[in-house]
Amino acid sequence: MQKAAVCVPQRKKGESTEMNKKAKQKETLGKVLKRIKKYWIYVVFSVLMAAVSVALTLYLPILTGNAIDYILEPGKVNFTVILSILKKMAVVIALTAAAQWIMNISNNKIAYQVIRDVRREAFEKIEILPLKYIDQHSYGEIVSRVIADVDQFSDGLLMGFTQLFTGVITIIGTLGFMLSVNVGITLVVVVITPVSLFVASFIAKKTYKMFRLQSETRGEQTALIDEMIGNQKVVQAFGHEKEALERFDEINEKLGKYSLRAIFFSSITNPATRFVNSLVYTGVGLTGALSAIGGRISVGQLSCFLSYANQYTKPFNEISGVVTELQNALACAARIFELIEETPQVPEKEDAKVLQNVEGNVKLEHVKFSYTPKQRLIEDFNLSVKPGQRVAIVGPTGCGKTTMINLLMRFYDVTGGKILVEDSDIRDVTRKSLRTSYGMVLQDTWLKSGTIRENIMMGKPDATEEEVIQAAKLAHAHSFIKRLPQGYDTVITEDGGNLSQGQKQILCIARVMLCLPPMLILDEATSSIDTRTEIKIQDAFARMMKGRTSFIVAHRLSTIREADVILVMKDGAVIEQGSHKTLMKKQGFYATLYNSQFEGRQQSSVNS
Numbered sequence: 001m002q003k004a005a006v007c008v009p010q011r012k013k014g015e016s017t018e019m020n021k022k023a024k025q026k027e028t029l030g031k032v033l034k035r036i037k038k039y040w041i042y043v044v045f046s047v048l049m050a051a052v053s054v055a056l057t058l059y060l061p062i063l064t065g066n067a068i069d070y071i072l073e074p075g076k077v078n079f080t081v082i083l084s085i086l087k088k089m090a091v092v093i094a095l096t097a098a099a100q101w102i103m104n105i106s107n108n109k110i111a112y113q114v115i116r117d118v119r120r121e122a123f124e125k126i127e128i129l130p131l132k133y134i135d136q137h138s139y140g141e142i143v144s145r146v147i148a149d150v151d152q153f154s155d156g157l158l159m160g161f162t163q164l165f166t167g168v169i170t171i172i173g174t175l176g177f178m179l180s181v182n183v184g185i186t187l188v189v190v191v192i193t194p195v196s197l198f199v200a201s202f203i204a205k206k207t208y209k210m211f212r213l214q215s216e217t218r219g220e221q222t223a224l225i226d227e228m229i230g231n232q233k234v235v236q237a238f239g240h241e242k243e244a245l246e247r248f249d250e251i252n253e254k255l256g257k258y259s260l261r262a263i264f265f266s267s268i269t270n271p272a273t274r275f276v277n278s279l280v281y282t283g284v285g286l287t288g289a290l291s292a293i294g295g296r297i298s299v300g301q302l303s304c305f306l307s308y309a310n311q312y313t314k315p316f317n318e319i320s321g322v323v324t325e326l327q328n329a330l331a332c333a334a335r336i337f338e339l340i341e342e343t344p345q346v347p348e349k350e351d352a353k354v355l356q357n358v359e360g361n362v363k364l365e366h367v368k369f370s371y372t373p374k375q376r377l378i379e380d381f382n383l384s385v386k387p388g389q390r391v392a393i394v395g396p397t398g399c400g401k402t403t404m405i406n407l408l409m410r411f412y413d414v415t416g417g418k419i420l421v422e423d424s425d426i427r428d429v430t431r432k433s434l435r436t437s438y439g440m441v442l443q444d445t446w447l448k449s450g451t452i453r454e455n456i457m458m459g460k461p462d463a464t465e466e467e468v469i470q471a472a473k474l475a476h477a478h479s480f481i482k483r484l485p486q487g488y489d490t491v492i493t494e495d496g497g498n499l500s501q502g503q504k505q506i507l508c509i510a511r512v513m514l515c516l517p518p519m520l521i522l523d524e525a526t527s528s529i530d531t532r533t534e535i536k537i538q539d540a541f542a543r544m545m546k547g548r549t550s551f552i553v554a555h556r557l558s559t560i561r562e563a564d565v566i567l568v569m570k571d572g573a574v575i576e577q578g579s580h581k582t583l584m585k586k587q588g589f590y591a592t593l594y595n596s597q598f599e600g601r602q603q604s605s606v607n608s
Contacts, residue, residue: 035118042109051169111157150332150336182297280309281313359549362419362549378404390545392563437519438517446508524554
């Protein structure tokens with residue numbers, strides 16, 4: 001007997017996407033609640049005070065209604081009872097204010113402590129993210145997530161706690177009070193309520209998508225601004241201002257479009273819910289008036305009911321606004337959680353050892369590496385370096401020189417083979433002990449905001465004043481530092497913006513001179529320094545490199561003639577290896593590179 005075919009309904013693409021969005025929102029909300037859980041004591045206080053505040057606020061119309069009922073007709077007013085009621089009202093108002101004050105403090109504590117934790121998590125994650133992630137994302141976009149998105153998340157979270165609890169408790173409390181006064185009129189209120197819920201639900205679905213796109217575009221805009229400001233000299237030098245402005249206008253236009261749509265959907269919340277509020281108020285007014293005429297309720301009770309109708313509908317207004325703001329907050333939170341949950345760099349092994357007594361023995365055995373699987377770079381690379389040797393790495397642009405430095409420092413992990421320092425695989429030792437064994441001066445300088453002294457002492461915070469000055473003298477930085485307004489106490493801006501490129505590079509050299517680690521990496525360390533100062537620094541380097549294993553990357557081949565081993569790289573492979581004299585005798589690729597530099601100079605001098 002043949003089995004009947006079972007037809008499984010296929011979900012439409014739009015339906016599947018909608019379900020994914022809901023699942024993502026739910027997941028993001030769960031992550032937010034998990035972080036709020038740490039501050040449960042403040043949540044308890046907030047809910048308690050919200051309940052007290054609402055109960056007292058709802059008790060106030062009852063007192064008002066009672067007072068009205070004691071005003072019977074002209075000349076018949078019971079002032080004694082009314083005065084007593086007014087005193088009660090004053091106490092209730094004071095207690096309500098106190099409860100709301102405590103609630104707001106609790107809400108602020110929750111919101112800002114959660115935000116502090118999220119920002120700390122994000123920054124800690126940036127510190128342990130692999131360089132691959134940093135290289136593939138613009139700095140401005142990352143900054144936008146940590147600053148702008150977290151600020152938006154903070155605003156939504158604070159509004160949520162301030163108004164959501166109070167609004168929900170107000171709705172429940174008001175219904176309870178109204179039911180205790182008159183069931184019929186309360187039913188009129190309950191029947192009209194779903195209209196407001198439908199409006200809020202419709203708007204919430206529309207706003208999340210728009211706020212998400214708004215956050216992403218804002219990050220794109222921040223990235224472009226960061227890039228243009230950081231490279232303004234290049235932009236102006238190449239007359240790229242028009243193109244940069246066009247690109248900015250394009251992103252700005254897109255941001256304007258998404259922001260306008262997000263604001264449009266969020267702004268219709270208030271008038272839509274106010275319309276529903278008016279329906280509720282009208283319904284209560286009509287049925288209440290008819291009941292009062294029929295003698296089923298007093299005028300004071302009608303006044304009380306109208307006040308409750310107003311209070312009952314007001315939270316729907318606020319909650320609709322909160323829902324809109326929460327959509328924005330969740331969209332921003334999703335982006336920051338994406339950063340926090342990025343795969344970190346390969347963690348250190350639990351039994352990772354600390355490198356000690358490093359002499360400078362380095363071995364690379366069958367090393368393989370590529371940034372992407374499709375593009376091969378380094379294949380089966382072998383090298384053995386003895387303590388005190390100077391290893392120069394030369395070759396055309398893109399051959400893998402800087403990549404080799406990244407592998408030695410374990411900024412990237414090899415994809416095959418291993419690198420050994422003192423016979424220990426660098427993946428088996430702590431990153432800190434490995435990196436403190438190297439002193440590194442790169443072509444791209446980096447200085448932090450702070451004093452000249454703080455920048456030099458970065459690798460050795462406990463250095464004495466004499467040691468700092470001695471390191472500066474060895475790097476030929478002392479003379480220009482003394483000419484600065486406050487000498488070593490001169491504050492420099494981020495990345496040393498008020499210093500020349502050469503001065504910044506000299507400070508980076510002084511930083512290494514102060515530490516004097518057992519191994520050195522010099523990647524075009526004197527590229528921005530004038531020839532006269534370079535000669536002096538090369539002498540200082542020679543003294544510093546004595547007895548220390550050194551890896552030197554240089555384009556000016558005249559600076560590495562004294563190296564013990566020269567590695568000639570091309571397309572990620574070492575094609576030649578040996579001393580300067582040996583390689584020149586071979587008349588191979590190195591000799592061609594070396595001679596081409598001097599031929600170019602001789603030709604230019606002849607032409608001049």
